[in-house]
Amino acid sequence: xxxxxxxxxxxxxxxxxxxxxxxxxxxxxxxxxxxxxxxxxxxxxxxxxxxxxxxxxxxxxxxxxxxxxxxxxxxxxxxxxxxxxxxxxxxxxxxxxxxxxxxxxxxxxxxxxxxxxxxxxxxxxxxxxxxxxxxxxxxxxxxxxxxxxxxxxxxxxxxxxxxxxxxxxxxxxxxxxxxxxxxxxxxxxxxxxxxxxxxxxxxxxxxxxxxxxxxxxxxxxxxxxxxxxxxxxxxxxxxxxxxxxxxxxxxxxxxxxxxxxxxxxxxxxxxxxxxxxxxxxxxxxxxxxxxxxxxxxxxxxxxxxxxxxxxxxxxxxxxxxxxxxxxxxxxxxxxxxxxxxxxxxxxxxxxxxxxxxxxxx
Ligand SMILES: Cc1ncc(COP(=O)(O)O)c(C=O)c1O
Numbered sequence: 286x287x288x289x290x291x292x293x294x295x296x297x298x299x300x301x302x303x304x305x306x307x308x309x310x311x312x313x314x315x316x317x318x319x320x321x322x323x324x325x326x327x328x329x330x331x332x333x334x335x336x337x338x339x340x341x342x343x344x345x346x347x348x349x350x351x352x353x354x355x356x357x358x359x360x361x362x363x364x365x366x367x368x369x370x371x372x373x374x375x376x377x378x379x380x381x382x383x384x385x386x387x388x389x390x391x392x393x394x395x396x397x398x399x400x401x402x403x404x405x406x407x408x409x410x411x412x413x414x415x416x417x418x419x420x421x422x423x424x425x426x427x428x429x430x431x432x433x434x435x436x437x438x439x440x441x442x443x444x445x446x447x448x449x450x451x452x453x454x455x456x457x458x459x460x461x462x463x464x465x466x467x468x469x470x471x472x473x474x475x476x477x478x479x480x481x482x483x484x485x486x487x488x489x490x491x492x493x494x495x496x497x498x499x500x501x502x503x504x505x506x507x508x509x510x511x512x513x514x515x516x517x518x519x520x521x522x523x524x525x526x527x528x529x530x531x532x533x534x535x536x537x538x539x540x541x542x543x544x545x546x547x548x549x550x551x552x553x554x555x556x557x558x559x560x561x562x563x564x565x566x567x568x569x570x571x572x573x574x575x576x577x578x579x580x581x582x583x584x585x586x587x588x589x590x591x592x593x594x595x596x597x598x599x600x601x602x603x604x605x606x607x608x609x610x611x612x613x614x615x616x617x618x619x620x621x622x623x624x625x626x627x628x629x630x631x632x633x634x635x636x637x638x639x640x641x642x643x644x645x646x
Contacts, residue, residue: 321536341498341532345379351380351510358506371628372393400426443480449489484533571608
């Protein structure tokens with residue numbers, strides 16, 4: 286049986302380092318807000334290319350905390366709107382609705398499955414305060430059109446980087462003409478005002494439980510998020526905000542420090558495997574993934590070294606369930622990502638009838 290994801294085998298391949306890291310925390314006898322988290326936050330900020338990283342309990346909390354901090358800063362308030370792709374894991378929207386903000390669902394681009402940059406502007410109103418882009422399945426979702434809208438309407442750009450840790454976005458003019466990205470590669474997670482990251486075990490950078498992080502270059506935002514994640518406190522027993530308890534623990538941080546050192550190599554291997562699938566799956570009914578949102582501008586511009594980290598290799602097929610059964614019978618495990626989109630879930634029944642226009646609020 287070829288497993289969808291063999292996490293035990295993956296984590297075994299890091300031994301004995303993982304066991305030694307856990308032992309190091311046990312020996313230190315310090316479990317929260319300690320040196321492992323401090324070191325990981327610095328290493329991860331350096332990796333992503335931002336000034337700040339705040340370790341938090343999971344990816345959903347990372348996004349919740351960013352929006353909560355914007356509310357504390359007076360940049361957003363209850364009832365304001367955040368544009369978010371309709372096709373994503375529900376955590377992207379939960380972060381918005383949990384803060385009593387309104388998600389405005391944007392259509393995906395059917396070639397990349399990411400938000401369609403050219404279907405955003407029609408959704409913007411006076412109440413729009415932010416755009417949350419989701420680098421879905423591991424592929425960069427940033428696009429020059431999104432930057433234009435963020436600048437024109439003075440919006441906060443929040444990245445949901447849960448699925449794309451390690452991916453890049455390139456702003457070189459020459460990149461769009463088919464050259465390699467030589468001058469301005471920026472990692473996803475450093476492209477907007479703030480980004481949420483997930484270290485859920487199955488993610489490209491996964492820990493051995495729940496974990497997440499926020500990255501940002503904004504000092505004030507970083508300070509407030511750090512306090513909000515710790516009961517609203519930056520000083521013990523002094524609470525400036527009504528916060529949460531959402532912290533990355535020392536054991537997970539120690540593990541992530543080890544796994545981060547191999548992330549680029551792992552992502553490179555994912556690209557090799559994806560390329561093999563792309564070259565060799567030739568069935569006319571199977572729609573293979575298409576690469577890079579910049580394909581919209583010019584098809585041949587994709588640079589395989591950069592834009593995709595293949596968290597998932599997603600195909601479409603007119604008889605999906607039949608194909609899945611056939612693969613199962615032949616020993617190949619697959620999953621559907623995602624069987625029900627967030628706005629069709631019972632949790633969001635007021636938006637179940639959403640079509641492609643703005644009838645969701
Ligand atoms: C797109 C997306 N956003 C957010 C999350 C939330 O991350 P976590 O599971 O760490 O809360 C996930 C994954 O679970 C995700 O896939």
